Amino acid sequence: MKPKLSIVKIGGNVIENEAELHKFLDFFSELKGAKILVHGGGKLATQIADQLGITSQMVGGRRITDKESLKVITMVYGGLANKNIVAQLQAKGTNAIGLSGADGNTIQAVKRPVKEIDYGFAGDVEKVNTAAIEKLLKADFTPVFCAITHNNQGQLLNTNADTIASEIAIGMSGVFETTLYYCFEKKGVLLDISDENSVVTHIEPKKYQELLQNNIIADGMLPKLENCFHALNQQVNKVCIGDISMLQPSSTLYTTITL
């Protein structure tokens, strides 16, 4: 039987709220077994960029990463957010080690080709170095990835944290029984958007089609769910979507997605 591995992704809404982050890191520390954390930090970067007088250009919710924006992202994701999370996890007894995809050549990406839009220094994941990540896990480190990769030619690249999390989960599924957790601001996929507790607790392909047809899954939820099924179709065991409380063993109110 394969050993278990949890890959947990948190977004900006957790990182920017000190109390929420603290609570999350407690839950993450208490999580049993091998684990990996992936974090974004978008709003914090925008805030520092504003202070530096750098305008963050966004197209369809995606940042255009010019040279100056990449600097800010490298400072905020790789430095400020990552090192503070690592220090706090260490204080909670989790042997965290902070990484970008350049560190240990863990995640190699390619600069997104310019089509209609030039996203600048944005990276599309090409290869997860599962051997390197496995070495770190075996040495009892808990990797904490920020949303930065590299092209192995010296260029750092801003990369979507959801994608990093799913690609790591996919890569590690050869060796581990993987569960991918997406923590966001809601308790899961909601039947009724105005009712926080109307969580669909289990989605499999048939249910997914049904939810799609009834327009329950739309807008921002659609790419999220597509990403989940992409991971499941590539051997990830289980994907869970919910707020940070889903990491607690007693929690039941979140969405589990399986094939």
Place this chain on the structure above:
Amino acid sequence: MKPKLSIVKIGGNVIENEAELHKFLDFFSELKGAKILVHGGGKLATQIADQLGITSQMVGGRRITDKESLKVITMVYGGLANKNIVAQLQAKGTNAIGLSGADGNTIQAVKRPVKEIDYGFAGDVEKVNTAAIEKLLKADFTPVFCAITHNNQGQLLNTNADTIASEIAIGMSGVFETTLYYCFEKKGVLLDISDENSVVTHIEPKKYQELLQNNIIADGMLPKLENCFHALNQQVNKVCIGDISMLQPSSTLYTTITL
């Protein structure tokens, strides 16, 4: 026989000059055997702090690290400088992994006690986790340390890069035959400050006393040399001081210090 380990420290003068950094990273990549890089980045931090409207207070060449300055240092040392160095080393075929002292709990420090001056979030190294660093070296990673430690209670601390380098060298000397390299802007200890090539190529304790008496070693050189002998007295095999070219096998014009 113990395996060899090189610990190389570079200062701000190398990091801030792109061409110089590139050249240094080539030399570092070509260095044979196990190796560790330690970098500062002081001037770059001051520059970003200025842009953010944060005044860097310095006393006797040391930064007073208030909460806002620590933020900048975490961004610049841990993020901008560290991740770019790591990405460039990876491109040169060196399997670099960027670390602060919080990562893998590699370097624990204590917040400097307030005496006449309150240095703020400045750390004095308490313990180098040699087992963790050895694990990384054995797994074929090349650690790249920025000048940040932690107190293992969630607090990051700004820490002198020279000290980090010597403390790592001292800690690793139990297992490795260590050479500590301090790269700075001069070719070594100079007999005549106005003659770049008047390098004292070898210093041992007797020569050191002689140089002290003749006022050859004074000002900024004094604490540097004290730091070197401190390391040598704690089992570090050899300390070398010079500019980046001393890492080249063909180089002879630099200062070697031994007991």
